[in-house]
Amino acid sequence: MLKRTPFYDFHVSAGAKLVDFAGWEMPLLYRGIVPEHEHTRNSASIFDVSHMGRLYFSGKEAPAFLNRALTRNVADQKVGQSRYSLVCNESGGVLDDVIISRDTKNWILVCNASNRPKILSHFNQLRRAWNMDFDLADQTEATGMVAIQGPKVIDKLSSILPVDLTNLKRYHFETSSFMLVKLTVFRSGYTGEDGVEIILPGKMASMAMKLLAGKLDRPDATIQPAGLGARDTLRLEAGMPLYGHELSEQIDPLSAGLAFAVDLNKDFVGAEALRSIAQAGPKRKLVGLELEGRRIARQEMPVLLDNQPVGAITSGTFGPTVQKSIAMAFVDASHAAEGTMLNVDLKGSQVPAKIVKLPFYKRPTK
Template identity: 40%
Template structure:
């Protein structure tokens, strides 16, 4: 089991550690709901160092990424961030990714921990048919801290060197945070304002300490999941998989088939014909909590489900037959043998105040 450079900090903060994609990671400290509230109302800091990084560089880097990422990489400016999916030729999703353009010919792509080795092999396999491109595994070189919440940006801004400024949302900048060189990204997975910091693993504990001293609450993967689900961000392995395509997952907005990316023909065909099933957010209208794998009566399945700490009700995402995937439409879920009524919700299920 691998541990991050913050392992001793997690133990000191009273973390409950669990195995996650080959890593021992904190699922919670004081409690999921308290951590969730801290992020919605103040500042939370997450150690997400288990996530992987792939650097793509060289004169052919943009061409390679344009071939494998679903979004239009030509539109990604230096200092920008772009979300995309990595598709197989049949359109099935290998991973969902943020890519940062650090320089004209240098990109950094953040991978899901469980998919990192697979993604890296895919990047390298595709790179073989491109000239002047190098694919480098940078997973060992970066710790990653997500600092999220309405007070997160002011806190991180105070820790910057004099004269430095935080990047705007979906922008990135190489800055110095609490004395440590860091790639600061205006991205996150909670629906709140905030930044993500990519920095040397050895530098992460001191930055973590400064963030806590500044009022950030340590938050674990449990709260990360409830926060992302309230704002309907996809989780690979739950809502996305190799057997589902981006159109049915509601990710058509980040697929630009005209770029000719691997899988574009399959994605275009589904977009034209309409997918058989469509991913929808939902809320339960009575008691209970639906979970991943619960069947929808009449077809479909729940891919993520939890109790919403903000709303106090069961929420989730489910694939429904497309004709029933309409906001406001009632449906029923078989929750371990009990029929629980639900309704298709609007996205997001919960609307954070800071990003409204």
């Protein structure tokens, strides 16, 4: 039996095409991946991201625990701040990528839906091994979460939300009450656009949806629903990694270009392995590829140089905004320089692909 988010009824009434995603019945699309992608870039979209895990840490030793379990330093993190971080195993492989946020009483960790059971048991194991005292509450199924993304989001929501959005900085958040509903509003996202992500009580989800987005069924509405399909093409254009594609237990964060989220000066699970990788230099690197033509490179397709395999595709799509066939791939470090011409083996036919700087898309600065 698939799990349903608090927005399930909304998805059905909005005509969503529903799919199984990590055991959740989620909207793949409502009107179409490309129109939803374009609407996000030009206006605003609301995404149900309630399937993502929401774990609340509290108690005296919670910060010390998180600092040892996460690759990012959280010791100097201020209340109201969020940080992207990795959770690694001892060999430096990525168990999950997460956002850790420090609230007044809690630390909120948002993890991938597919990794929630694994990460929970990993944390419980570490807690026992380190004999640390703190509370860990899984609030995923008691709450809902939406991402509202696009250039018109801040303007549109400023008058609705009880939070001073224009002064809320990127990767910061605020918790406040809104008509008796407790909302946690983050200035963050996974689309390359400005926007917010909001955690709210599950029971209030449908009411909140009406207040936040108004009448979504109007074709001229500023904020329209978008599904997981558009979420994937948007994040790929924005060069953001997706667990299971650019990240896995066999991939370390340094090779994946995520050194900014790894603090090698502190002690954490995987630190030793990552220090040796940093010293030797990663053997392979995550790169962006632009393919000639309109064909799409798919995960695991070989990347070749002079007919010799030098890497493999992790994700690919035809970027609706950049209007190019784009992909990310792990490539041997010796062939990973920008501008290098490689080929992608698309089921037997080789398509030329050039290494380009990530991201493929950057939102215009105001």
